[in-house]
Amino acid sequence: MCRIVVAASCAAFAAGPAPAEPRVALSGYNADIGQSSISGISSGGFMAVQFGTAWSSVIRGVGVVAGGPFWCAQADANDAFDAFSLPFINATGLCMSGKPLADLNKFIGKADAKSASGDIDSLQGLSRQKVYVFHGYNDDKVAESVTDATVAFYRHYLGEPNRGNLYYQAAIGAGHSLVVAKDPHSGGPNDCNVTASPFIDACGYDQAGIILQHIYGALNAPNRGQLSGMVKRFDQSIYTDPRDPSPLSLADSGYLFVPRECEDGAACRVHIALHGCLQDAGEIDQRFIDETGYNAWADTNRLIVLYPQTAVSWYLPYNPLACWDLWGYVDQNDSYVTKSGSQIRTIKAMLDALTSRGTPGAAPAPATGAAPTAATVVDTSDNGADLVWTPLAGAATYRVWRAGADGQFEAVGDTASPGFADSDLSQRSAYRWRVTAVVNGVEGPPSVEVAATTRAAPPACDRPGSCPIDK
Numbered sequence: 001m002c003r004i005v006v007a008a009s010c011a012a013f014a015a016g017p018a019p020a021e022p023r024v025a026l027s028g029y030n031a032d033i034g035q036s037s038i039s040g041i042s043s044g045g046f047m048a049v050q051f052g053t054a055w056s057s058v059i060r061g062v063g064v065v066a067g068g069p070f071w072c073a074q075a076d077a078n079d080a081f082d083a084f085s086l087p088f089i090n091a092t093g094l095c096m097s098g099k100p101l102a103d104l105n106k107f108i109g110k111a112d113a114k115s116a117s118g119d120i121d122s123l124q125g126l127s128r129q130k131v132y133v134f135h136g137y138n139d140d141k142v143a144e145s146v147t148d149a150t151v152a153f154y155r156h157y158l159g160e161p162n163r164g165n166l167y168y169q170a171a172i173g174a175g176h177s178l179v180v181a182k183d184p185h186s187g188g189p190n191d192c193n194v195t196a197s198p199f200i201d202a203c204g205y206d207q208a209g210i211i212l213q214h215i216y217g218a219l220n221a222p223n224r225g226q227l228s229g230m231v232k233r234f235d236q237s238i239y240t241d242p243r244d245p246s247p248l249s250l251a252d253s254g255y256l257f258v259p260r261e262c263e264d265g266a267a268c269r270v271h272i273a274l275h276g277c278l279q280d281a282g283e284i285d286q287r288f289i290d291e292t293g294y295n296a297w298a299d300t301n302r303l304i305v306l307y308p309q310t311a312v313s314w315y316l317p318y319n320p321l322a323c324w325d326l327w328g329y330v331d332q333n334d335s336y337v338t339k340s341g342s343q344i345r346t347i348k349a350m351l352d353a354l355t356s357r358g359t360p361g362a363a364p365a366p367a368t369g370a371a372p373t374a375a376t377v378v379d380t381s382d383n384g385a386d387l388v389w390t391p392l393a394g395a396a397t398y399r400v401w402r403a404g405a406d407g408q409f410e411a412v413g414d415t416a417s418p419g420f421a422d423s424d425l426s427q428r429s430a431y432r433w434r435v436t437a438v439v440n441g442v443e444g445p446p447s448v449e450v451a452a453t454t455r456a457a458p459p460a461c462d463r464p465g466s467c468p469i470d471k
Helices: 004-015 042-054 075-084 085-092 101-114 123-128 143-160 159-166 209-218 286-292 293-298 342-352
Strands: 036-041 059-065 130-136 166-174 176-182 199-200 230-234 254-257 269-274 303-307 373-380 386-389 396-406 410-413 419-422 430-438 449-454
Touching: 004 059, 036 042, 036 342, 036 449, 042 059, 042 143, 042 269, 042 342, 059 209, 075 199, 101 123, 101 342, 123 159, 130 143, 130 209, 143 159, 143 166, 143 176, 159 166, 159 269, 159 410, 159 419, 166 419, 176 209, 199 286, 209 269, 209 293, 209 386, 254 293, 254 373, 269 342, 293 303, 303 342, 373 430, 386 430, 396 419, 419 430
Parallel strands: 036 059, 036 269, 059 130, 130 166, 176 199, 269 303
Antiparallel strands: 230 254, 254 303, 373 386, 386 419, 396 410, 396 430, 430 449
């Protein structure tokens, strides 16, 4: 006999089980997989490095916010002898506040070995990637020594000829967060020096836009109004199959932003944006998807943004903060940094689905005798500047020229991509740049001159979170 308070449940039981909701898969778009990129914060930053290294043949660029180098936690199958405690200790110690730079040769050695065995792509792919690394000097969770190690790892593979591919920003007073363009006094999400949920800090710094332009070159201005595209939810279990998402510490659903033009069949590109610990939708709803700024840039630049989602797991695997797998907690061996790693394999399956209708476009006629356009400095640090421009058809090489405030221009580097991270500059100093393009072996005229002044060096401060922010 059913009581009144459970009458509806009893009626449902009597009528039989409700039909299962249909599984929503990702659609295929006209997106070239070789133009894909990835970025992430905190554990998402570690995963961005892991994924971008494992699949360097298809990942054009990587953005690393408060993330460490490849194989930082040093998990291996031999760790079964200590109940897999050492990688967790490394992940929460060495890889957060320790000195991972001392183990750089181990990280490079592991990458070399995994590449030689075919478990990850050839590391030649890293030499062409565009890399952005960020450390907020009020970050009290991940130390600057950790991001220093990330920079050193990439510098090793980029080499001197491609040094302009890497930009390191460590002169912003952010806490442990992804940083957005809102003014610090505009009412949120968090003030610039804060480390707290939702781990999005208002520093007047458009991190999403800087990352995307560092990777792709000058982009159209973001859409700050009503977006033409839309956010979609999809079933992640389709891409973990035959396993369920929960043993991989992944959520049932992930998210996707698709501009209207991409829905209509235009040629587009895919960027994968990875949240950090305690930033999954189960913890902060859609705030990482809606408030970090990626969608505004994507909407006007034919960029599809994939937002995979982790989930809290309290037992097998133990992942109480919904972090991405940076210590091998799923399979408990070193596969977590390879193509066969459970989470890497899942994200790649999503990327394959999104790019399944990609078609190579016809190469435009070379623009012989033309100058690069839309050159601009998208960011400065205390010792560097990030310069981007619009790609020029047929350009094999771009040459970057720099001058002081009143000095003569001198060539400072060549690059194959429409962007260059200048380095070894003086703090609080004014500089000017021009760019030329080499098309069919002929160097063309210079771009319009652009100028910028570098930032001040971070203040001396032993207590991140309370360090003063330069105005």
